[in-house]
């Protein structure tokens with residue numbers, strides 16, 4: 001995808017609780033600083049100005065969408081159909097390899113998977129007893145490309161993984177490479193390979209513990225984004241959740257004219273989540289991520305703050321990831337990448353007692 005890499009953008013690493021700063025790159029026109037809070041319901045992210053990959057400015061997302069797909073009446077249907085055709089046609093011209101689906105940045109695969117694994121591992125422990133080890137876990141890998149995420153991550157955690165991908169030569173490559181994984185792990189397997197796009201997919205009710213959507217939601221229009229998540233919610237088991245991992249625009253949005261996708265800002269996403277009736281899940285602050293030492297966490301996540309729990313266990317907890325975490329360790333010329341855990345549960349309030357906070361003694365990662 002041409003646009004998931006933006007060489008002209010300077011990515012400044014920020015922890016998720018910091019407000020989004022305006023674009024710092026002097027090559028880009030000055031954008032108005034966003035003074036709103038993250039309360040999506042009282043601010044319409046779609047009002048924010050955006051631009052396209054050729055440097056054209058749009059007053060707001062409505063203006064851009066009107067131009068790209070029309071106003072939604074019958075006469076405009078062909079425009080929307082063309083939007084999706086162009087997106088798939090772009091990927092049909094890309095080599096079926098990890099490097100191909102990562103836009104020539106195959107080297108980010110390791111950092112991406114490590115960040116995702118830490119995030120997933122923490123979420124599974126938060127949401128399921130024993131991290132779900134004694135349960136039959138099922139995941140859906142959306143816009144799976146050649147099965148990179150399933151092969152390197154999901155197949156190790158889930159008993160069954162389904163893949164959804166509209167580009168048939170990617171899905172064929174995934175099927176082939178994952179058949180070897182199946183031999184290696186007789187407990188875990190890929191089950192269904194759906195060659196359909198997200199906007200046409202409805203999952204079986206209650207099938208999935210996790211629906212993973214990475215680097216593909218930018219192909220969906222806002223309306224289809226919302227209707228996809230509304231349908232997909234029904235596909236979650238009780239306790240199940242979505243992981244959405246995506247590039248984040250500093251402000252508004254950036255349209256890619258080549259592959260017909262948009263990169264949305266965090267506020268834009270939050271506005272859409274609100275429309276979908278989804279909540280950013282919450283993590284228990286005191287959950288120890290036993291699998292990682294502080295040193296490893298520093299390397300993998302650079303989350304800013306870790307809390308040593310007790311000296312004997314050596315466990316550490318990630319300070320509330322909220323659940324919306326920056327992916328670290330990617331080249332600076334790429335867009336910032338965030339991981340969101342989305343649930344249908346209304347978030348619980350986290351009460352921190354003074355004594356616990358004192359006992360945990362937060363330390364800053366440098």
Ligand SMILES: C[S@@+](CC[C@H](N)C(=O)[O-])C[C@H]1O[C@@H](n2cnc3c(N)ncnc32)[C@H](O)[C@@H]1O
Nearest residue numbers: 091101143144145148167197198214215216219
């Ligand atoms: C940047 S690649 C990412 C692939 C995979 N998620 C990964 O991270 O390795 C984007 C993927 O989105 C897929 N895609 C394009 N349009 C889509 C749509 N409408 N619905 C679902 N996937 C789509 C492409 O075919 C491609 O495989």
